[in-house]
Amino acid sequence: MAPPRDPRRLCRLVQEGQLRALQEELEAAGGCQGPARDTLLHCAARHGRQNILAYLVEAWSMDIEAANRDYKRPLHEAASMGHRNCVRYLLDRGAAVDSLKKADWTPLMMACTRKNLEVIQDLVEHGANPLLKNKDGWNSFHIASREGDPVILRYLLTVCPDAWKTESKIRRTPLHTAAMHGCFEAVQELLDRCDYAPDCRDNCGVTPFMDAIQCGHVHIAMLLLEKHKEGQTSTVQTLLSLGANINSKDERNRSALHLACAGQHVACTKFLLQSGLKDSADLTGTLAQQLTESRDILRDFDHTVKS
Incomplete structure (x- = not known):
């Protein structure tokens, strides 16, 4: 059969979920690949069209392991978009669960880029490593x-x-x-x-x-x-040498001094004070020195004030 004049039309029908129109097109012209060498299976899996996926596999015997130019299989597409119905269909049809796309990404890796626990569980339960x-x-x-x-x-x-x-x-x-x-x-x-x-x-x-x-x-x-x-004193020294802002604060207006004092880190607190970091109140009005029980730290604060 001759290919359709515009291969992108078939992809658009899949994307829109127009199964009947797709059936008519395919009966008239046969299968095709999209502009990125995707098969219609890739397109159906990417957009979560499980009914079209099943039609293409069962009526047209399209290869569920077909790879596009990035070596993606339809299972990669379904997993990366979190379409559980398509993932389960492909796995039930025997799709290779640990197939590799470009850069050696598996379907499970791609599923982990989405916060979809059920898809991850389905892949692991089918043997994904x-x-x-x-x-x-x-x-x-x-x-x-x-x-x-x-x-x-x-x-x-x-x-x-x-x-x-x-x-x-x-x-x-x-x-x-x-x-x-x-x-x-x-x-x-x-x-x-x-x-x-x-x-x-x-x-x-x-x-x-x-x-x-x-x-x-x-x-x-x-x-x-x-x-x-x-205490991470050496880490703080390294950060400052790289240009880190010693006066940076978090969303509660706490400085690095608050962190060091809360952790009772004597050496780190002393280094911050010697580096010129001033004590200041957080959003609750709490000073860094109020968070410590260490006499050595409090003594360092006193020496800094006097100097």
Whole structure:
């Protein structure tokens, strides 16, 4: 059969869910590929048209493993958009659950870019491997940490307890990623359930604490200090040498002094005071020095005032 004059029309019919019009077009002209070498299956899966997906597979015997120019299969499309009905249909028809698209992304990795637990569960229950890594060294847990849904992280740790023990090719951990992207609940989950070293560093020497501070997520930096019980004086020195603003504050108007005093970090507090950081009240009117019980810290505040 001759191909239709405008292949994009078939894709548009799929996108709009016009099954009857699509049937008429195909009967007249046969199947085709879209402008990006997508098959109509790709288009149906991307837009969540499970009825059209089933029609194309069952009436036209279209290949569910057809790959486009990025090596995406229809399952990649359905998973990346969170269309559970299409994901389940393709899996039930025998789609390869760990097929790789360009850059070695699996359908599970793509599902983890969406906060859709049911799709992730369907893929895992059909054998998807959370430990597979893409070309950058990220596994599915790493990707889920970037999106920051603690429920999904909890599920992945339940089905694969070692999923957190991963580093990218430049040695960045899921904790680095969650801290950098400001995912507070994800950071909490990672600190509670995973055994990350307090000073884990990537190839550039950056710790999760440094990521949080550099990106302005002071509340996450405070959480990391509290959980890991580290003063991070050397980290603060490094940040200031890189041009970080010592006077930056979080949404509650707390400064780095509040963090250091709340954590009872003597050396860190002393360094901040020597660097010129002044004590100031947060939104509740609380000064940093009111958060400490350390006599050494209070003595440093007195010496700074006198000097």
